[in-house]
Amino acid sequence: xxxxxxxxxxxxxxxxxxxxxxxxMYFASVIVDGAFNFFKIERKTSNVGKPPFELxxxxxxxxxxxxxxxxxxxxxxxxxxYNHLYNLISQGIEPSDRxxxxxxxxxxxxxxxxxxxxxxxANKLGLTDFEHIAIDGTIKKAxxxxxxxxxxxxxxxxxxHYMVEELSKDEIxxxxxxxxxxxxxxxxxxxxxxxxxxxWWRLLDYSGQVSLALNDYxxxxxxxxxxxxxxxxxxxxxxLGTDTKSKLICGVNAVxxxxxxxxxxxxxxxxxxxLNTKPNKISADTIYSTLANLTFLEELGITALxxxxxxxxxxxxxxxxxxxxxxxxxxxxxxxxxxxxxxxxLTLDGAYPAPQEKGGGNKIKLIYSNYQACKKCxxxxxxxxxxxxxxxxxxxEVTYKTERLMSTKDGIKEYKQRSKTVEAHNGTFKRIxxxxxxxxxxxxxxxNLMYTIIASYNLIRLFxxxxxxxMDFYSIISAIKFISLT
Numbered sequence: 494x495x496x497x498x499x500x501x502x503x504x505x506x507x508x509x510x511x512x513x514x515x516x517x518m519y520f521a522s523v524i525v526d527g528a529f530n531f532f533k534i535e536r537k538t539s540n541v542g543k544p545p546f547e548l549x550x551x552x553x554x555x556x557x558x559x560x561x562x563x564x565x566x567x568x569x570x571x572x573x574x575y576n577h578l579y580n581l582i583s584q585g586i587e588p589s590d591r592x593x594x595x596x597x598x599x600x601x602x603x604x605x606x607x608x609x610x611x612x613x614x615a616n617k618l619g620l621t622d623f624e625h626i627a628i629d630g631t632i633k634k635a636x637x638x639x640x641x642x643x644x645x646x647x648x649x650x651x652x653x654h655y656m657v658e659e660l661s662k663d664e665i666x667x668x669x670x671x672x673x674x675x676x677x678x679x680x681x682x683x684x685x686x687x688x689x690x691x692x693w694w695r696l697l698d699y700s701g702q703v704s705l706a707l708n709d710y711x712x713x714x715x716x717x718x719x720x721x722x723x724x725x726x727x728x729x730x731x732x733l734g735t736d737t738k739s740k741l742i743c744g745v746n747a748v749x750x751x752x753x754x755x756x757x758x759x760x761x762x763x764x765x766x767x768l769n770t771k772p773n774k775i776s777a778d779t780i781y782s783t784l785a786n787l788t789f790l791e792e793l794g795i796t797a798l799x800x801x802x803x804x805x806x807x808x809x810x811x812x813x814x815x816x817x818x819x820x821x822x823x824x825x826x827x828x829x830x831x832x833x834x835x836x837x838x839l840t841l842d843g844a845y846p847a848p849q850e851k852g853g854g855n856k857i858k859l860i861y862s863n864y865q866a867c868k869k870c871x872x873x874x875x876x877x878x879x880x881x882x883x884x885x886x887x888x889x890e891v892t893y894k895t896e897r898l899m900s901t902k903d904g905i906k907e908y909k910q911r912s913k914t915v916e917a918h919n920g921t922f923k924r925i926x927x928x929x930x931x932x933x934x935x936x937x938x939x940x941n942l943m944y945t946i947i948a949s950y951n952l953i954r955l956f957x958x959x960x961x962x963x964m965d966f967y968s969i970i971s972a973i974k975f976i977s978l979t
Contacts, residue, residue: 515578516956518557518578520952520966520970521553522582527973528607530977531610531977532609532610536548546592547584550586551586551593551596554588555596555945556948556952557578558572559946559948560949566590566591566594566597570592570593573588601942604947607948607952608742608951609766609768612741612743612767615739615958616768618959618972620738620739620955621738623743623768623770624738624773625773625776625910626735626736626743626764626772626774627777627910628734628756628915629911629915629918630730630733630753631918632731633747633929634717634728634929635712635727635728636933636934641706644669644672644704647672648693651672651676656687660676693705702714709727709934711939712727712728712749713728713729713749713750714728714751715729725751729747729748729936729939730750731747732747732756733918735918736914737910737914740914740954741951741954742918742947742951743768744764745940745943745947746763747936747939749936753780753781754781755786757781758785758789761775761789773796775799776799776910777799779799782801783851791894798895798898798904798911801896801899803819804896806820816834817833817877821833829841833863837863837866839882839883840861842860842862845860854889859885859886861883861886864880864881867881867882
């Protein structure tokens with residue numbers, strides 16, 4: 494009897510799983526149909542030659558593959574032939590892996606429109622209002638072997654070899670393996686090699702770096718957080734904007750700049766288009782606290798929740814061990830003085846124009862000190878190493894406004910939502926989608942890849958939100974169809 498009950502229970506769970514899988518497939522199909530209707534996506538074709546596959550069916554096939562973490566075109570082509578759900582969602586088409594690669598190459602930007610439609614649907618269904626968007630960056634390693642690079646000095650020596658005089662044996666030994674391989678390559682003429690070398694030289698000059706990834710010219714050297722990695726690797730900086738309420742990703746931008754200092758404007762422009770509305774708050778890590786970013790958000794009327802380095806350490810409980818670190822100097826806004834740990838006041842010495850920041854704008858450099866108190870202080874050897882202690886403060890109306898907000902309880906409470914929102918995505922993309930090892934090169938292709946991954950992630954997230962809120966599935970389907978027509 495117990496065995497029979499267990500069999501019935503297992504069968505029930507299997508039926509429930511299959512029903513859920515079918516609903517997800519149907520949901521994906523409806524979303525793609527809705528995006529095509531909402532954005533009036535059409536493909537112009539000629540009547541010459543063999544008719545191409547229906548664009549919408551190909552998009553559905555690739556989309557469903559990414560939803561199931563299938564990024565290999567070979568595996569996807571196999572599933573199109575032998576998996577009934579893939580066959581069903583794509584209306585029975587059976588493309589080759591080469592055809593799928595072509596459609597990925599030319600039509601992946603459509604997935605940005607699918608992202609936008611999913612976000613609009615989530616808003617119309619009342620699942621979120623996109624009031625607070627959290628921004629963060631992660632590093633995606635380029636699809637390039639760490640040994641398949643060439644350095645500036647190698648290119649210089651090779652140019653000397655082909656245009657001035659042949660290299661000596663000792664000079665050839667100095668070349669990296671890739672440069673020696675290039676030197677021995679007999680399939681390319683010397684004139685062609687000179688053209689290639691000068692092309693590489695121009696690419697290095699444009700990038701501002703001393704090394705070039707030969708498999709992916711667009712990649713840049715960046716520090717990665719993987720354990721045991723001491724040296725920078727060729728990578729891309731992936732910027733993400735995520736809704737704190739629904740955890741839906743509202744925008745993604747692949748950039749070549751290894752730092753996050755000035756990335757908010759470009760990402761925000763995409764987010765505003767994707768949402769078709771404007772968030773009220775943007776939260777980001779301290780590294781985004783630049784005048785260019787804060788001014789951009791101020792002009793849009795969006796509140797910036799970005800702490801200073803000192804505020805970030807204070808909020809995270811990482812106070813410095815040195816008792817005379819700047820964190821322990823209290824600023825008295827009313828008196829415009831800094832109070833040191835020994836209760837002495839450092840007054841304003843002078844105000845000077847600071848160098849113009851990248852992206853425009855000038856801050857004022859304020860210097861505070863108390864020469865007499867420092868000379869008599871018993872802790873002067875611990876507190877400072879020069880004549881006396883000075884505190885330098887860079888201020889601007891916009892940065893000061895943000896700093897004051899982040900010193901309030903409400904500002905700190907709102908900012909804490911960020912860490913719960915953005916951190917999980919990085920692990921998902923690296924370990925679940927395994928995007929570091931997808932054989933795609935070039936900035937534009939990486940950007941399009943991220944559109945596809947984000948669209949599939951958001952679709953699954955929206956499906957789960959509907960289930961979590963116990964909304965009637967088929968009523969939602971009807972609502973999506975109606976939204977797509979408006």
